[in-house]
Structures are given as C-alpha cells and as structure tokens.
Amino acid sequence: MAGDDPTSGVDHDAVDLDTPLTIGEVTLPNRLYRAPLLECAGTGAGAVDALIEDLEPAAASGAGLLCQGATIVRPEGGCAAPQMTRVCDPAFVSRLSRLTDVVHDHGARIAIQLEHGGLRAMETWHAEYREANPDLRQLAVSRPPRLLRLLDRVGFLDYDAHVLSTDEVYELAVDFGRSAGYAVDAGYDVLHLAGANMGIVHQFLSPFYNRRDDEFGDGVRFLEVVHDEIRSRAGDVPIMTKVPAETEAPPIVRRRLTTDDAVTICRRLAEIGYDALVPVNGSTFWDASIVKGAYPERAWADDRFQSGYRAAFGSRWRAKLVALGNWIEAQAYSFDPAWNADLCRRVRDVVDVPVLCEGGIRERGEMDDLLGDAADAVGMARPFYAEPRLPARLLDDSAAGTRAVCESCNNCAVPQATGEAGVCRTPGVLAEAGRLRKAGAYDRETGSQDEEVSDGRGERGTGRGASDDDRQDP
Template sequence: MLYTPIKFRNVELKNRWVMSPMCMYSCENGMANDFHFVHYGSRAQGGTGLIMVEATGVEPQGRITNHCMGIWNDEQAEKLQRITEFVHRNSESKIGIQLAHAGRKGSTWKNIQIPIEEGWETVAPSSIPYHPSERIPHALSADEIKELVQSFKNAAGRAVKAGFDIIEIHGAHGYLIHQFLSPLSNIRTDEYGGSFENRIRFLIEVVDAVNEELNQDTALFVRISGTEYAENGWDLESSVALAKVLKEHAVDLVDVSSGGNIHGAKISVFDGYQVPFAARVRNEASVKTCAVGLITELHQAEEILQQGEADLIFVAREILRNPYLAVQGSFEIGEDCFFPPQYDRAKISS
C-alpha cells in the first residue's frame, strides 16, 4: 500500500510517504532561502509522495523563533513559490505547507524564552505561561481572535498562489490552536472557552476561513495532538470528537501527533508510539489520518497501512537522515517510484 496512489480532492499523491513538517530555524525575516530550496527539493528527488514545508508563521508574532519561516507577506510567498515550482517541474511529488501560530510558545530560542527586547509579547487564550519562569502571555480579546482568523485566511491565500497542493493547519504541540483546545491552557469564560464546542471554536473558524481560499485543487489537513498526557487535559476522546467535526467542515485528513502543551508531561516513547492515536481517530471518526512518530522501517510503515491504522505515513528524522527513503524502499520491494531520470544509471531493478 505504500506505493499505492491516494487522492485528497483533486490532489493525487503517487505514494503514501510524507515528509513531516520540521522546523529548520534557518530564515531571516521569515524568508525561505537556498538552504530550503535544496532541503525540500532533495526530498522530492527522493520520490517522497508529499513534501510538507515546516511550521510557517501567519504573522511575525506567530513564529516560534526569530529564525522560523513566515508567510505573512507576498515577498515570503514568492520565495516559497520558487520551491513549489521546482518540485512540480522536477519530480512527481506534491508539496504542502503547515500554517502555524506559536502563541505562548513563541519568542524563544533553543526552547528558552528570549528577552522581550529581542523577541515579542506572546499571546494565548488565557494568561497562563507554558513554564512558570516565562513571561505571562497576553490573553487575546475576541476581536484579536478574529484578526488571527483573518491572518490564517490571508496566509492560505498566499500559499495557494505560491503553488502549494495542500494546506495544513497546525493545531498540535502546544501551539496557539492547541492552547485553545485544552482546558488546562484555556480558562476563558466567553464563547472561546469552557465547553468543548467553545474551545474548538477558534480552530473551526480558522478551518472555515482557510477553506474559503481553497478549491478542489488544494486539499486541507489539520494536525492535532491526540493527547497531551495530562489529567483533565486534551485527550484521545476529545480528538475523536474533534475529528468528526473537522470532517463536517471539509477537512481531508487529520494528522495525529501528540503532546507539547503541558511542560514536563511524561511521555513513553517507542517505535510507532503515536500510531494507536491515529488508528482510533481514523476508525471512530471515519476520517483519513496519518501516522507519525518513530516510523523508520519500510515494513513497519507498510504494516500500519495494511492494518488500517492510517492512510499516510509521515516521516521526520528518518527522512532527514535519508532523503531517498521512498525510492530506496521501492527498490527493496520492486515497486514503482519516481527516480530522477538523470540518475537512471544508479537505478536498481527488481
């Protein structure tokens, strides 16, 4: 199944291998550069079905660090378009982008909050810092929330114009949308806090706004944390319920990761440790999902798909180590996969 195509709207992926979005912390003023051109282009040359560009800030204060990517202006989008055009022209890969806002986890470097004169005032649903030693974030007003919804919409419009095939909204890992979802970081008493319906409101408004910028030629994914590993926090039951709502709002796939919102949460990490979260969301919400998290072997990935636990395999560290993971796997089992014609002399036949 790894080398079986799959469609989301009109976007067909040639195989189920996906490069997971991973921050590179290598931008100046949010701008992609030659490093990113080579970084993403090389994975497309390796046959990966979908390349996901790293978490990209929808506004300057939405970045994790001063060196994170942005798409809050047209110049940034033009730099990214150079990458999408290369991928489309020189491979069979599709390319997506993850739109993000770090919220209270922004203005940092190497996981440490930097002085405000070097960074910025962070924002959150409530005035609760991620770590007690950090500055108290500004609690967003309802009007400011509406402005952020518009920022996501504007960023999606730029991403479509720049040639991206898939837009992913980052609602995981303790960043702003996740902060709204969790009752541990969201103690608001207005329409954006309290009940499950209120806590998911910001995400649903973002989804609806982004969808206004899309058509059948651009698909929509949402990344969530299946659980945050904390008592009375966001959990797998909540994720299943959210996935059902996301499906009703024309989300094509739920990207199921975990953790990130509660400092010091105890997480048991092992090969494929997040796969059961994706499987439960997929099977109980009847929505397409991806599996991610310490998936490193061809046969491990194939088994996940065969058992109906996910529809895509998101690979992170392993594809940093090996940009040619997809095509090498195809050599191993005799499946077809894109390989640059310039490299034909190195092709291994089954």
Template sequence: MKNTYKPLFEPFTFASGVTVDNRIVMAPMTTQSSFENGMVTTDEHNYYKRRVEGVGFVLTSCAQVQENGKFPGSLSAASDNQIESLTKLANTIKSKGTKAVLQIFHVGRMGTSASVGEQPVSASAVAAARDDAETPRELTNAEVHEMVKSFGEATRRAIQAGFDGVEIHGANTYLIQQFFSPHSNRRSDEWGGTLEKRMAFPLAVVNEVKKTISQYATKPFMWGYRVSPEELEEPGITLADTMQLLNKLKDKGLDYLHISVGHFEQTSMRDKSSETPVLKLIQDDIGNDIPIIGVGMVKTPDDAVKALNMGLPLIALGRELLVEPDWIKKVKNGEEDTIRTEIRLEDREDLAFPDSMWEYVQSRPGWLPFATK
C-alpha cells in the same frame, strides 16, 4: 520491490481531487533556518531538494500567519512580501514531481519575547507548564477574529505561491491547540469555557481556510488539519475531547486529518489501561469518513506496512527522511537493506542539513541516531 511493500506505492486521490503517487508523506520538521524576515534560505532549498524525490507529498516546516507567531528561523506566510519566497520553495519541492503543502501556524504562548519581539499571546494569560515559560497576553476578542482571518490570508498566499495545499497546524501545543486546551484556555467568552466553546477557534480557522480556498483556488487544492490527541497537563486535552473535535472536523470537507503521536503504536498517555493504539482508535471511529495520516517512529518499510495494516491510508515519515533521504527510493528499488540507520559526521554534506538544523539535532542527544564510532 518486495510484494509486501507494494501497498506503500499505490496512488491516492483526496476529496479535493489532488492525486499523490504513493502513501508516504514527508512530515513537517523545523529547519530553524529561514532568514529573520521568514524568507527561505538557499540552505532550506537544498535540504528539501535532497528529500523530495519519490515522496507522495511534502509538508513544509510551519509558516507563521502573523509575525508575532514565529520562532527563530521559522518560515513566514504573514505578508504578501513572502509570496515570491514561498513560490520558490513550492517550485523546489515540486521540481521532482512531488506535491507541496504549506503548514500554517501561530506559535502562541510557546514563543518568547526575544523571538517575537513582544510579549507572546495566547487564548489566556496562562504560562506553559515548563520552567522557563513566559506568561502570555490574552488575545482580545477583536484580535481573535483577526487571527482567524490571518489563517485565511496565509492560505491565499499559499495558493498564489503555487502550493498544492495547506495543513492547518492544530497540534504540538501551538496556538490553535492552546484555544482547544483547558490548560491554556480559561476564557469565559465565545472562545472558551465549555468544550464546545474551546472548539470555536479551531473550527473558525477551518471555516476561514475553506472559504479562502473556494474563493482563490483555480485548480484542486488540498487541505488538512493536524492534531495532538492528548495532553499530560492538568487540566488537559483528553482523547474524548479530541474525538468530539475530530467528529466535527470530518464534516468540514477537509482532505485529511494528521494525527501527531510519538509512536504509531502509542496507546493513550492518560488512560494507562487502554491497550489499543490511539491511531487505531481514531481510524476505527472516523477513518471511513476522512483519510487519516499516521506519524510517529515509522522507521522501516515493515513499520510502514504495519501502520497501513491498522487501516491508515497514509503514513508520514519525519526523522527517517532526515537520516536517509533516499528511504523511499531504496524501498522502491528493493534496496531496503542499505537504508541508513544512523548518522556519521562525514554524512553531513550528503544530508544537506542547514547549519542551524545540524546544530539543533546535535544538541539533543537521542533525537536522531548518531554513530558513536
């Protein structure tokens, strides 16, 4: 291994007491391949098994906390019936010594009647800003309280299934973000209106998950929160909004905050005059108080080191581990020159993509680098 890359392979211990072997995290990526009832398929086990070796910890694709919060092929943590299936997934991920973290979410207004079997729900009856978006039904106050409890119950199931942690998915336009966003949250009760009230649901979920971990975990159990720092919609989440939320989250005892941006050096989408990467702004503001995971187009080991040099202690790889499952092993063995940078059709078997995932990535030109010859 080159000396330059040694910082990537230093262990890291979280506040919960969980220690990971290195600074590389497998980002949560949707496989769209679970059974209709949300249980894990053999294809998914093979997909994870192909990628887990050497990773500090693996974030699974998102698992819904209620069955009306799914999308086609998503995992479920919505019922005790799923615990056995989740246990098998945790065991698959941990089979190579890697920590397993279950990401928990609710799709909210990003779902469809066809996928959830009923009208989608959200903070308010406001459709997403896309042409085919359905108008969701506004959750009642009682349903909001029940939703909070559902995140706690999903956490309990993750603990009982043997996962090493959970990540609360407050990003990528799903339900928790919908409550935080002034675009999707037009409520005038305790859950919306002012910025303070728009933070109420995310913070209630965090408090419920924290309480559940305290009640059920018998060994160190890590927990994090994922956030998208800005929205382009008007009105939409601003970086100033997010900084206020993050400053509240950092005092909740979380192990980390996972910042979802398109590129690790991306500057503000809303403030075009800003020349400082969003991740750097966040790291400088709260990084001394809570570990920050950076993600976004970290392709090469030099990119990863560059991200670490911004002060970030942990780096998530997503598409890079889809294209090259042996990315970490090759860097560790000094074979970074052999890292696969594009996919050929004959690579399919080696990459162990589930059928639905293979179809998905092929249908979106440019999302993954496919060889043209």
C-alpha cells in the same frame, strides 16, 4: 468504511506504500510523506534556496507528499524557535513558487504548515530574544495556567501575555486564511495547520489552556473559523491539521485532552470539512514527548553550541537546568515505535477522510502494517535529517526489511533552540548513511534533476549561507 478514499476507487485492504491517495482534490503518487521539520530557513534572501536544499532530496527520491515545517502567519512574534519562516508577506511567499515548482518537477506534492506559537513563542522562553524585544507580548487563549505562572514567578519563563478578545480571535483566523491564500498562489498543494505541540491552535483545543467564556471556549470553533477563512481565500485546496491527545501530560495536570476527546475533535473537524487529519499523542507542554527517544548528550556537551544555549536560556546554569529537565523527560518519554498508531486507528474508525500517521515510524514493514489499518499514509520527520533521500530506499521493490538509520537520539533537535539547522550529528548514523550512499542505496531514476540533488548533508550546516544577512530575525 471510515478512512476510505472513494474518489480514488482504492480497496484499502490491498493498499501499500506505492498506492496513490487522494486528499480533497489532490492525488498523491504514493502514501509516504515527509512530516514537518524545523528548517531554520528564515525569511531572508537565502530562505528559498535553503528550503529547496532541505526539501528537494525527498521529492527527488520519491516521497509522495512533503510537509514544509511550521511557518508563522504574522509579521511579529509567534516563532517557537529561531529562524522560522514567516508567510505573512505576499512578496516573499510568491518567491516560494521556486520551491513548489521544484517539488512538482519531481512528481511530488507539497504542503505548508501554518502556525502561531502563542504561549510557546520565543518571547516566553528565549532570554536574548526577550531582551531585544521587550515590548513583544505573547498571544494567549486565556490567562496562562497556574503552573506556567509559577515558572514565571521563579524566573524560568517570562510571561506578559495578551489574552485575545473575541474580535482578535477572528482577526487571527483571518491571518491564517490570508497566509493560506498567498501559499496557494505560490503553488502549494495542501494547507496543513500546526494543531499540536503547544502552538496556538493546540492551546485553543486544550482545556489546560482554554478557559474562555465566549464561543471560542470550544476550541473546535476556532478551527471552524480558520477553515472558513481559508476556503474564502484559497478555494478548495485540501486542508489538514494535526489534532492532539494530551496523553503524555504529567499526572499533576488534571485538565487535559484525553484520547476520547481527540477522537471526538477529529470527527467534528471531518464534518466541518477538513480533508485529512493527523492525530498525535503528546503533552500539555513543549517537551520531549514531541520527539521521543534518547537524551541528546552529544548535543548538550558540544562546545560549538554553548554560547547559543546561554543566549537562549539566559545563563550557563539555566542551560544546565534545561538539560537536566531534558534528561528527566528522556527517561519518561523513551522511544516507542509508531506511538500514534492506536490513536490514528481509533480516529480512522469514525471519519471518512484520510488519516495520516507519524511519530516513531522507522521500518518499511511497519508502514505496510499501518496502511489500511491505522492510517491512509505514513510519515517520518527526524530520519530525513540523516537520510534526505530516504524514500529511495523505502520505495524500492526489495524494501520489505528496510529500516531508517536514525537512532532517535535527538542530537539533531536540541541545537535548533540556538538557531542551528536540523542536521544529523551522530557519527555512527552518518557513517551508516554514507555507506548506503556509496552502495547506491539512494539512487533513483526519475529524471535528470535527480542526479544533481545532494545525497547527504556533508557540510550543509555551514554551506547553506551561514551568512546572517540571508536570515531574518524571528
């Protein structure tokens, strides 16, 4: 039925994590994937090494697919956080072939996620960045919604949005296609659009943001044009995208994407030619609904990040106000295991392409239950910050009761607003990962290269070229 993979001859009633999966014309060795994470690698001399350091352990330990975190398709603006990687320069992207070669050497496949932040970009919320780039305007699908304009008037955000004309929307789609072509030339196996978390693609899809009166008033039309641009420049390489349902938006937001809307969008995208879909629940805002879990008290209190918080949010009191908002959101968006499963199940019932499920998945048994029911592949993101070689544990023959050590405390995420790398900073979690490492839980014999891949983060936060010369401003 829907979600089946006829090209692989797989009976979905019998699949498990080790069963191969075909997406488009690419076959993954298994159904476990590393979901996109913010690598904070930049685009400088050390970027490729930083990305290899982040991604190779997952490949070496058995993940079937690695999704590199969101990369920006234009040379200016559009970054949602500091030190995001840009993929608009063919000379730089060609150097990423070192990364794809390493991943392929371990038998894994790699996807690159393409994005532009639109109204979510740093030119909206990062005070120091705005001051350094006073002429840089946000790209907008439509005039910013009234609620966001109110936050602008009270000085919490800073909007000077440029609403894209019809011709400019086509030009943006060309940028996605052009970057996709560069990525395929560099050896990427799958192209992944960042269709959620309030990026520009999400803004096209969302009635909260999109009030256009041209053809792109139907946000799926933008994804159709992007699809065609990618096909014209990258050929038949598989294309997948996240698709949002804005189920977590506050009650005051009346115009939003419902679950039914998200299911309909997924059905239309499958008909257009998207090769896989990643349905996710979230909000109309970039808030804690993206990373449900505990309030990251340790990260907000850490003295090492206070100057970075002040630079990002404009002052000490503004940083405290953001922290308060984070605390309130943590109460509303507490951790919910496999929180996208029901949405994925509904999508899988109406499409004939693979459906990938991520968000709050932590246990091997949970994964086995989801496969063949709600999803064709299962992914995790934050747990890789604590356990870069987590697949070795999950794919072990005796892994039935295996659970990631991640506590969803979010201490890894908040410092990324300052440009810090994503690493686990919770002592108890790190201690447990260390114990497992000493016990050999991450050992996996897949070739000589595995022995040289670092198991843990250790001093990685300072060892990955704390040299700012290796980075490029967002």
